[in-house]
Amino acid sequence: MVKKTYLEKATLADASTRWFEVLKQAGCFQKISETISTLDAFERITSKAVEAKRAVPHVKTSAMDGIAVRANETVDARIDQALVLKRDKDFIQVDTGDPLPEDCDAVIMVEDLDFLDQNTVEIRKASFPGQHIRPLGEDFAKATPVVEVHKILKPEAIAACLASGNATVDVVKTPKILVIPTGSELADPLGNIPPEKYPETNSMLFRGYLNRWKTEPSIHPLIEDDEALIKEAVAKGMDAHDMILINAGTSKGREDFTTSIIEAFGEVLVHGVSMHPGHPVVLGVIQNKPVIGVPGYPVATWVTLQQFVLPFLEKYYGCALQSRHIIKAKLDKKVYSSIGEIEFIRIRLEETDDGLIAHQITGKASALSSLINANGILQVPEAVSGYPQGEEVDILLL
Numbered sequence: 001m002v003k004k005t006y007l008e009k010a011t012l013a014d015a016s017t018r019w020f021e022v023l024k025q026a027g028c029f030q031k032i033s034e035t036i037s038t039l040d041a042f043e044r045i046t047s048k049a050v051e052a053k054r055a056v057p058h059v060k061t062s063a064m065d066g067i068a069v070r071a072n073e074t075v076d077a078r079i080d081q082a083l084v085l086k087r088d089k090d091f092i093q094v095d096t097g098d099p100l101p102e103d104c105d106a107v108i109m110v111e112d113l114d115f116l117d118q119n120t121v122e123i124r125k126a127s128f129p130g131q132h133i134r135p136l137g138e139d140f141a142k143a144t145p146v147v148e149v150h151k152i153l154k155p156e157a158i159a160a161c162l163a164s165g166n167a168t169v170d171v172v173k174t175p176k177i178l179v180i181p182t183g184s185e186l187a188d189p190l191g192n193i194p195p196e197k198y199p200e201t202n203s204m205l206f207r208g209y210l211n212r213w214k215t216e217p218s219i220h221p222l223i224e225d226d227e228a229l230i231k232e233a234v235a236k237g238m239d240a241h242d243m244i245l246i247n248a249g250t251s252k253g254r255e256d257f258t259t260s261i262i263e264a265f266g267e268v269l270v271h272g273v274s275m276h277p278g279h280p281v282v283l284g285v286i287q288n289k290p291v292i293g294v295p296g297y298p299v300a301t302w303v304t305l306q307q308f309v310l311p312f313l314e315k316y317y318g319c320a321l322q323s324r325h326i327i328k329a330k331l332d333k334k335v336y337s338s339i340g341e342i343e344f345i346r347i348r349l350e351e352t353d354d355g356l357i358a359h360q361i362t363g364k365a366s367a368l369s370s371l372i373n374a375n376g377i378l379q380v381p382e383a384v385s386g387y388p389q390g391e392e393v394d395i396l397l398l
Helices: 012-025 155-163 202-212 227-238 258-265 298-317
Strands: 006-010 033-037 066-069 083-086 092-094 106-109 114-117 120-123 145-147 168-172 176-181 216-219 243-247 267-273 282-286 289-294 326-331 342-352 355-360 376-380 392-397
Touching: 006 012, 012 267, 012 282, 012 298, 145 155, 176 202, 176 227, 202 216, 202 243, 202 298, 227 243, 227 258, 243 258, 243 298, 258 267, 258 282, 258 289, 289 298, 326 342, 342 392, 355 376
Parallel strands: 006 267, 176 216, 176 243, 243 289, 326 355
Antiparallel strands: 033 168, 066 092, 066 106, 083 120, 114 120, 267 282, 282 289, 326 392, 342 355, 342 376, 376 392
16 A cells, blocks of 8 residues: 655655656556547547548649630740630639649749730739649649647647538546635635635636636535545445545644545545645545645645646646746745745746846735736746746746
């Protein structure tokens, strides 16, 4: 059995490796495929490569408005000696996208024509075979790849699938994730908030990011700090969902039940990761499905989503769900950090005459403003106590 860690200092790397290894053994990364209408497949992720069932274009077509001709009959056209062509005998008028007449092999665009009358044109330049023609299969030849496996079906990919005769596509089944917000101190943010309560808003963090990361989130109604009620929600939700996120109750307080609830149904693998914010995160497994006890402060919730939920989903889908662009910037002030834990420092980047400057945004893990005003993250490793003013550091763009 994997050793369990309770509010200890498991490193982020060790915690991730331990949790993901158990999830792999439990089959959590085995992709379930389903076939759906291509019209309904926007932003879904392919489980199989899509191949062209027909060529695109499926016939030779004109790439320009003009006339279709036989190129060898235009060789005498010169700047100083116009060649006269007659409709139906020497040319057929075509528009962009029209199928190329069978006995023609070139198109002269309308800008290079002088119409003498409705049925007669002059040209002063010879054409060549293939001129202004889209050949059969120019975009996709039949039976060639249109979209690779594990690719996000963006609008252009949907268009290509339809153009190549694919009325349906095989995609990875969308994971269903249950979010259970807990806390007797919380209340509906749209209702009247009494002085002793705080608005429950982490649900919006979960809903927004889980939608962005191509899952199907369900937000359970807020539950007070009652172990039996939370346990009941987990029991009822387990069969219908692929992952459960229990928000708050992850520390060691008298009303922190998340760890014991996960243990009651499954196994706690990690309780406590050496990162800030987000130290009291709980990583577990129930019925071969991932379960996370997510710390309650908003920034800690955000860090847990980024460090555990997003990597899990990317492993499941087999592709990146979020860009990770790293840039260099100089710190405007000295940055302090605690030895022994990774710190995720919110950064506001400013373009100046001296280059890109990184300003640390101060604020506790409870401060949503520190996320709203940040456009970058500075990740300080466990072995580093900080950086001096003016140090050039790597910033992850948000």
